[in-house]
Amino acid sequence: MTANAATPGLLRLLISCPDRPGIVAGVSRFLFESGANIVRSDQYSTDPEGGTFFLRMEFALDRTKRDGLAERFGLKVAEPLGMTWRLWDASRPKRISVMVSRYDHCLLDLLWRWRRGQLDAEIAMVISNHPDLRDDADLFDVPYHHVPVDKDRKEEAEARQLELLDGCCDLVVLARYMQVLSPEFLDRVGVPVINIHHSFLPAFAGANPYARAKERGVKLVGATAHYVTEELDAGPIIEQDVMRVSHRDGADALAQLGADVERLVLARAVQAHCEDRVLRHGNTTVVF
Amino acid sequence: MTANAATPGLLRLLISCPDRPGIVAGVSRFLFESGANIVRSDQYSTDPEGGTFFLRMEFALDRTKRDGLAERFGLKVAEPLGMTWRLWDASRPKRISVMVSRYDHCLLDLLWRWRRGQLDAEIAMVISNHPDLRDDADLFDVPYHHVPVDKDRKEEAEARQLELLDGCCDLVVLARYMQVLSPEFLDRVGVPVINIHHSFLPAFAGANPYARAKERGVKLVGATAHYVTEELDAGPIIEQDVMRVSHRDGADALAQLGADVERLVLARAVQAHCEDRVLRHGNTTVVF
C-alpha cells in the first residue's frame, strides 16, 4: 500500500521488454547522462531467462533539460532493446471520467479523496444513466451528465457517452456502473477502463454475488478492481480485499459491508493506476 | 461485524448483574409471558462463579402489550436479581451530535452512512470549532454550528456547546475533534461520548502519532474508537483496526492511510453503540 507517493515535478518511465542483461544499466546511464536523478525504481522479471522485464523509474529532471528527451531515449535505448515504453510527466494529473448508476459509495469516495488531495488525478466529469447523484457531483463542482440507457437503444447511449469522453480523459472508472459496456465501446474509448466488481473474483462472477455468497455460507466478502476487457469480469486484476462476515449477516448486510470494501479497493486501484504503478501483462498485472 | 442488524419495531433489553443461576430463565420467562418473541440474545459472564453477567435481548412485542412492561420487569425480575438494566425501543433511532474540527473524513463517512440508511441513528447537528465543513453538512441538511474555541476562553465555548447539545442528543461523537474536552464538560453533557483516536491505542497515545510511528518503523497503522473518560486516551475501547504500511510511506502518507482506518473504525463503533450492542464494564467493554 502506498498513499500518494508521487512527488510533483517528476517524470515516470514505464518499460516492458524481453529480459536480457544490461537493461537497467542502459536506462540508468541514459538518465544520468541526461541530468536526471532517479527517485524511485522498481523492476520485475517473469523469468531472467527468456522472460519479460518490467521497469518503472521515477526521476527528477530540470525542465530545461527535457527537450528531445523522449526522442533520444527512443532512439538510443528503447529501440535497440526492443522496448514497449511510455514517459509520463507526474505533474500532469490523469483526467478521470467516472461512470456510475445509483449506488453512491464508490463515486463519493473518489470525490472525497480527490478534494483531500489524496488522488493523483483530476475528476473531469461524472456520467450516469440515472439523475440521482447530481447533487453530490455539484457539491464538488464536477460536471454531471445524465445519459439514460434504454435497453433497446444502448448503442445510442454509448455513442453519446463516447462523445462526452472524447479527448477529455485518460481513464474511465466504472464506480458501480450497472450496464455492460459493448466491445465496440471498449474498442473506441481509447483509454483504460477500471471496474470495481462486488466480489472476490473469480468467485461469484456475474449477478447477485452477495445473495449467492450467503447461500454458500461464506465467512468473508470481498471486492476486486480490474481492467475491463471484452470478457466480462475476467480482466487483469489490480487490487482485491476482503472483510469478515458471519451467518448473522443477511444478503443485504453483506452488500452493505461489501460496499466498504468496494470503495476502498477501487480507490486504491485508481490511485495505483494514476501513479503509473500498474503494468499489464496478458491477463495479469504487475503492481509496483 | 454486523451491519444494520436491527429490525424496526423491536425492543432491546440490556442487563448487567452479579452472575447466578436462573437469570436467563427469569428474563426469558417474563418476556414469554408478556407475549414477546426473542429475536436475538447474547450473554456473557466474566466468571460464572462470582463474576458479572451481561445480557442483551432483542425481542418483538406488539405495541398493545407494551404498557407497563418496564415497571413490571423492574419489579418482578430486575430488583430481585439486583440488575442494572435499560430498555430501548429500536424504532427510536439514537440522536447523534457530531463534533469535528477540520478533517472531513470521519464526518463525511457518518453523514453518508446515515443517508444510505446504514446508521441506526439520526444525525441531529454538527458542532465545529471551524467553519470549513459547513457546505458538507448542508448537502445532508444537517444543522452546522460554528463554535470557535479560544484557548484562553475554552469554558465559554464549552458552555455554548452544552447549550446546543442540551436535551437534543443521545450520543456525542468526536469525529476528529482536536480540542480536549474538560472534565466539567464530560460531567455535564449527560450522554456517552465516543472518540476516534488516530492510532492503535495504547501505542502512540497523545500527539503526532503518525510521526512517532514513522520514527519507530512500524509496519501497521491503526485506529481506536473508545468512550471518552476524564483520563485522556484511556477510556474503554469499542473497536480497533489496522492497515499495513511500509518504509515508503512518509508521515503524511501514514496519516492519509490512517484516515481510511479511522473512518471505518469510528463508523463501526457508532453503529454498535446505536444498536445497543456495547456494554461498559469498568475500563473494558462487552461488544455483542
Next chain:
Amino acid sequence: MTANAATPGLLRLLISCPDRPGIVAGVSRFLFESGANIVRSDQYSTDPEGGTFFLRMEFALDRTKRDGLAERFGLKVAEPLGMTWRLWDASRPKRISVMVSRYDHCLLDLLWRWRRGQLDAEIAMVISNHPDLRDDADLFDVPYHHVPVDKDRKEEAEARQLELLDGCCDLVVLARYMQVLSPEFLDRVGVPVINIHHSFLPAFAGANPYARAKERGVKLVGATAHYVTEELDAGPIIEQDVMRVSHRDGADALAQLGADVERLVLARAVQAHCEDRVLRHGNTTVVF
C-alpha cells in the same frame, strides 16, 4: 475468534427447530429447574416469522443431577417444540482421526495444538496413503496407519480405512489428503468429515488453484475449511481466511504462503467443531 473457550465439566446443548415464541423461555426454565447454571448461550434465527431457530447453550450441572436429564429434556421440551437436538459432555473431548498425504503443515499444526492443550480433542490416529510423515506422528505418540491407495483398487483402501476408523472417532479431518473420497465412504464413515481446501472457495475449485490464481493475477490467496459432501468442494463452509500476495510470488511461492493460511483455517474450523460451535443448515453453517 475464540480460543479454547470450553470450561471442563460443562454440558452443551445444541438445538435447531422452527422458530416460534417461547423456545428460550422453555429451555432456560428446564435447565434452571434441573439445577443448571447457563454459562454461555448463543442463538440465531434465519427469520423470526417462519424461519429456523438455532440455539447453543453451555451450562454447568453437578454430576449427581445429570441422571435422566436427556430423557426428561426430550420429553418435556424437545418433542413439544419439534426440536432436533443433541447434548454433549464437554469433558469428553472429540476423538479425531486425521487423514493426510505428503504435505505436513496441516497435520503438524493440529498435533502441536493438541500437545499444547489448545485443541478440545484427542487425536486418535493418523491415516496416510504415504509413509512419509510417520516420524512426526511418532514424536507425538499418535498411531500412524499407512494405507496405500492404488488408483484401480481404491475400494480396498477405503474398506481398510473404514475398518480403522470404525467406532474410534467422532470426527475425520482431511489435512491435505489428496484422494477424493467416494460417496460410499462418506455414507459409511458415520461421523462428520472436515476438509481444508487450498483456495478461497468457490474461487478456484478443483485442481492446481495456485497456478490458476497466478494466471489470473490475484492479489490475495486463501483457504476454506468445509464439511465434505458428495459434491466435490461444495460442502458447507466453516471458516475462511486470506493472505496478501503480489506479482513477485510465483505459483510455488503462492503455495507456500497459502500453506500458512491453510493450517490456521483448518485449526480454527476443527476447534470450532470440537467445541460444538458449528451447526449445519442446508449448505451453510451457523458458527457461534
Next chain:
Amino acid sequence: MTANAATPGLLRLLISCPDRPGIVAGVSRFLFESGANIVRSDQYSTDPEGGTFFLRMEFALDRTKRDGLAERFGLKVAEPLGMTWRLWDASRPKRISVMVSRYDHCLLDLLWRWRRGQLDAEIAMVISNHPDLRDDADLFDVPYHHVPVDKDRKEEAEARQLELLDGCCDLVVLARYMQVLSPEFLDRVGVPVINIHHSFLPAFAGANPYARAKERGVKLVGATAHYVTEELDAGPIIEQDVMRVSHRDGADALAQLGADVERLVLARAVQAHCEDRVLRHGNTTVVF
C-alpha cells in the same frame, strides 16, 4: 509478502549511502560490465535532496567471473560514492542459532519451515535455559544445548552461550527466550539478534502484555519482530501483525491466539533477514 523469493546461485548487493544522482547508473554499469544480469532491484531514498539512499540488487554472475569482484566494486564504485555495502552469495544460507525457553510455538514453526525448504537458512543449533524442547530439536537433527540461567550467575550462562555461538552463526533468533540479554552479550555476539515480542509494540512493552491488553479491552492482539538493541523492546521493527479478539477471550485465550501471530511474524522477519531484504536505518528499517 514474499515467500522464498531467492534463486540459488545469485549474488546480493546491499548498499546505503548519501543520495545523489548517478548511483543506480554507476552500480548497474559496473555489474553489466562485469557480466552480471540483474534479477531484482529495489531502492529507496529517505529524501532525494540530502537523504539516505538504500539499494538491494540481486544478480546472476557466472562463478568464473566472480574473482576480485568485491575488490573492484569497492575501489571503483563504493569508495567514490561513500557507500556502506556488503555482498552476499545467495547460495550460502544464513546459519541461525535459535534461543528459546519453554514456549515451543516459535521454535517449531522455524524448524518446520526449514525442513520444508521454506527458510533460506540452516538452523545450526538450539540453545535453551530449559531442557523441555530437546525432543523436538532431536526430530529435526538439530543440536540442543541446555544452558541453565541462574539469576545470580547470568554472566556465566552468557559466557557459555557466547562460546557455543562463536563463529557458528550469522544470526541469533530469540524464539520466546524469556531472559533479558545483557549489553555485554549483545556487544560480543557479533551477529544480528532478532526477537519476537508478544505484543504490538510500542503498546504493552514489558511484562504480561496479554493480561494488560485484557484490562484495556483491546479488540486486536499483535506481535512485533525487531532487532534487539540495548534498549529493551525498542529496537528497529522488522514485521508486525495482529489478530482480532473479543471480550470472550480471557488473558489465557489471548496468549494462545497471540501465539499464532507470534510464530507467523517471527518466521516472516527471519525469512526477510535471511534474504537480505532488511536494511537498518537508525531505529527504523527498510524492508524490500
